[in-house]
Amino acid sequence: MCGPSRVKPSQVTLQDVAERAGVHRSTVSLALRDAPRISPEVRERVQRIARELGYRVNPLVAALMQSRRSGRSTKDVVLAFVTSYPTREGWRPAKHDRPDFFPGAAARARDFGYRLEPFWCREPGISPRRFCDILTARGITGMIVGRLPPGLHTLELEWGRFSCVALGMTMREPRLHHVTENHFSTVSQAMQRCFERGYRRVGFVFSEANDSPRVGDRWLGAYLRHQLALPEKDRLPVCPGDPADSTTFAAWFRRTRPDAILATHHRPVLEWLQRLGAGVPEEVGVVDLENRPESPCAGIHYDPAKVGALAVEMLVGLMHRNETGVPADPHEVLLTGHWRDGNTLPRRT
Secondary structure: OOOOOOOOHHHOOHHHHHHHHOOOHHHHHHHHOOOOOOOHHHHHHHHHHHHHHOOOOOHHHHHHHHHHHHOOOHHHEEEEEEEOOOOOOOOOHHHOOOOOOHHHHHHHHHHOOEEEEEEEOOOOOOOHHHHHHHHHHOOOOEEEEOOOOOOOOEOOOOHHHOEEEEEOOOOOEOOOOEEEEOHHHHHHHHHHHHHHOOOOOEEEEOOOOOOOHHHHHHHHHHHHHHHHOOOHHHOOOOOOOOOOOHHHHHHHHHHHOOOEEEEOOHHHHHHHHHHHOOOOOOOOEEEEEEEOOOOOOEEEEOOHHHHHHHHHHHHHHHHHOOOOOOOOOOOEEEEOOEEEOOOOOOOOO
């Protein structure tokens, strides 16, 4: 005698749960939403059977049904932009000098019919479970995790409830799908530009602390790879310190005499060179690896709006496939930056 057929969790439907529980589909739908009109005994039994079968609500269908019940248009369906700075507004650009991914993400969310809203997960008195309960009560099933503040590298949330994408590389645990800049390509492009313009002795300086060590590892990996391809006389050691200070930089500069410098942040390096009386670009060229529109330096520029937009596109794909929780195989989407000319790396004659 054959046993009951097994259904893959991804194929389990509301009707499957209803048949196993011996109730109508509408009863299952109400029970899974904890509707008070369904008795506690029936709610508990239906939810238990749904868990056993591996049934998961399709977030897009859930959002559509909620919008119909509430009378709101589907354009009001919300995605969460989760922030974790010590203060509610600490993630905003006025509070720090890091890229602002939110506007680009919000604009791309609107293209898909969603509204992106910031949610502060470190609000005093709100536990991770309570925070997730608030999102669930709002019918939110997708979240983008913004960059974590310096010193914080993990978040504890009930990830299994949501489709999740992280921005940048500041979060180490758990390992979610994430979108970030192509830092290896950044240094490769910069080295190539230096060589094309006649520079041969190119140095590397960690000029400010970075909130994600893995970014520095990728910069450094690309730099050392290019160094190995140079004649030995043109290979330079990395400036000591992560980050360096004015004293170590001065000693390194006098010892190595680079004709160009890759700087993770341009301001300190320009100040240190000025104190040493080293003219830029007459004596030494400077490349800014985190080039912003206001920077006077040549360097690699990333449009933060594009990073934010890519995160939304990735998230919507996860939601369409009903993929939630911490992934077994985290995916990384890399945005390659483009060269932006400045007055600090002219062609050498």
